[in-house]
Every structure is written in structure tokens, then in C-alpha cells.
Amino acid sequence: xxxxxxxxxxxxxxxxxxxxxxxxxxxxxxxxxxxxxxxxxxxxxxxxxxxxxxxxxxxxxxxxxxxxxxxxxxxxxxxxxxxxxxxxxxxxxxxxxxxxxxxxxxxxxxxxxxxxxxxxxxxxxxxxxxxxxxxxxxxxxxxxxxxxxxxxxxxxxxxxxxxxxxxxxxxxxxxxxxxxxxxxxxxxxxxxxxxxxxxxxxxxx
Numbered sequence: 001x002x003x004x005x006x007x008x009x010x011x012x013x014x015x016x017x018x019x020x021x022x023x024x025x026x027x028x029x030x031x032x033x034x035x036x037x038x039x040x041x042x043x044x045x046x047x048x049x050x051x052x053x054x055x056x057x058x059x060x061x062x063x064x065x066x067x068x069x070x071x072x073x074x075x076x077x078x079x080x081x082x083x084x085x086x087x088x089x090x091x092x093x094x095x096x097x098x099x100x101x102x103x104x105x106x107x108x109x110x111x112x113x114x115x116x117x118x119x120x121x122x123x124x125x126x127x128x129x130x131x132x133x134x135x136x137x138x139x140x141x142x143x144x145x146x147x148x149x150x151x152x153x154x155x156x157x158x159x160x161x162x163x164x165x166x167x168x169x170x171x172x173x174x175x176x177x178x179x180x181x182x183x184x185x186x187x188x189x190x191x192x193x194x195x196x197x198x199x200x201x202x203x204x205x
Contacts, residue, residue, distance in 0.1 A: 002032060002203065003195055004176040005147050006068065006101055006127045006168040015176050016169065019068050019101065022054050027062050032203075034065035034101050042077035042085055051085070055092045064203055066093040067101030068127055071110045083110055090118045099123040099202055102144075108135060115142055123202055128170050133159050140164060145198075150174055154186040162194040 004016030011018050011031040019034045021041065027033065035058050037050060058066060069089040071082050093100040099122050104111050108131075115124065126139060129146040136146060136156045147166035148157055157165070167180050174182075184191045 001196065002199055003167065003180065003192070004169050005125060005166040005199055005202075006034065006170055007176075008171050009169065017064055017101075022050065022057055025057055027060060031062060032064045033062055034067050035063050036067040036069035036089055036101065037085055038068060039070055039072045039076040039082045039086070039103060042081050044077065044081045047081070047085060047088075051088050051092070054089070055096070058092060058096055058098065063098065065099040065101050066090075066096070067099075068103045069100070070103035071105070071107035072103060073106040073110075075105070079107075079110070082107075083114065086111075087114045087117065090114060090120060090124075093122050094118065094120055097122060099125060101147075102126045103128075108138060111144075112138065112142060115144065125166055125202075127168055129153075129156070131156060136160060148179075148183055150179055150182070152183070152186070157183060158187055162191075163198060165191060165194055166198055167191070167195050 006019055007016040008019055011028040017032050017034050066089055069086055071086055090100055104126055124144045125147050127147045128149050130151055130153055133156045145164040146160055147168045149168045149170045150172040169176050180192050
């Protein structure tokens with residue numbers, strides 16, 4: 001059963017959605033992937049063909065989501081390149097009816113601005129969320145779900161609605177079951193049924 005929404009572990013990894021960029025994409029039978037252009041690795045000179053290639057490859061049935069993609073105020077391409085590329089990928093997610101997995105580092109307003117422009121009908125999920133409850137509330141109020149990994153804000157986790165919680169390994173060495181145990185202990189209840197339900201619903205859209 002898939003319970004890990006975002007992982008950089010190599011395939012085969014049956015418990016999770018393996019995140020990779022188009023240049024890394026070499027699908028293995030039975031593995032589920034997310035595919036996106038990360039803001040750290042963008043090149044404005046090759047964006048148009050990169051986006052076309054992404055859309056073509058993301059049509060594969062093994063690609064369950066678009067991403068990770070997003071905005072990073074501390075690292076990566078100039079912000080105008082990041083914003084334009086993030087919006088383009090959000091539109092690909094809409095076109096292909098696949099969820100969007102989002103990287104956000106100190107760029108909350110930019111993420112919300114693109115969300116307003118796109119007005120998405122597919123789920124958006126912020127991966128590796130560590131922010132304060134006040135920041136989480138901004139996203140939750142717009143229908144953007146949160147994915148929690150090994151490091152997280154316990155108060156934010158407890159205040160997140162059950163149907164907007166996901167779990168991930170990202171680059172952690174902990175197994176996803178261990179991360180879900182950490183999250184459950186912090187939340188004071190077993191989160192695995194919620195996480196299983198949420199990701200199963202996500203994969204059926």
C-alpha cells in the first residue's frame with residue numbers, strides 16, 4: 001500500500017511515490033512516480049522544451065502527480081523564472097488531472113499568488129511542511145494540503161484537518177512507518193488511517 005506521498009528513494013519502493021525530474025525518469029514496472037522541474041535546477045534557456053518534455057512524460061500512467069515543483073527564495077533560478085515555471089507546471093497538472101506536489105521555501109505569498117491565478121481543481125500538497133500554525137492556516141484556508149516528514153511543527157500537525165494530512169520520507173533515512181509513528185505520537189492519535197485514506201483518494205482522481 002502506498003503511504004509515502006513524496007520520496008527520493010530509488011525504485012523499487014512500493015510504499016511510496018518516487019519523485020524525480022524528467023532527466024532522471026526511467027520508469028520501473030509497478031512503481032508510482034511524481035515528475036517535475038525543481039526550482040533549484042531551472043535553466044531559463046531551456047524551459048520551453050523542458051516543459052514540453054515534462055508534459056509528454058507525465059502522461060504515463062505510472063506518473064501519479066506533478067512535482068516536486070514550486071518556489072525557493074533562498075536557492076535556485078531567479079524568482080521570475082521560478083514563478084513562470086511553477087505556474088506552467090500547475091497548468092500541466094490541471095490539464096492532466098494530476099495532483100501537484102509543492103516545494104516552498106520562504107515563498108508563501110508566491111505560492112498563494114499562483115494558486116489564485118490558476119484556481120486549481122486538482123489537489124495541491126505542500127511537501128515537507130515545517131511552518132507555524134499561522135502559516136499553515138493560510139494554505140489550509142485555500143484548500144492546500146500539508147505533507148509532514150521527519151521534522152515538523154507539532155502544533156501545526158495537531159491543528160491540521162485529518163483530510164489534509166499526508167506523510168513523506170523525502171530524503172530521510174527513517175522508514176515511512178517510523179515517520180507516521182512519530183506524527184501519530186505527536187498528534188496523540190493514530191494518523192495512519194487518515195493518511196491511507198487521503199493518499200488512496202488522491203490516487204483515484
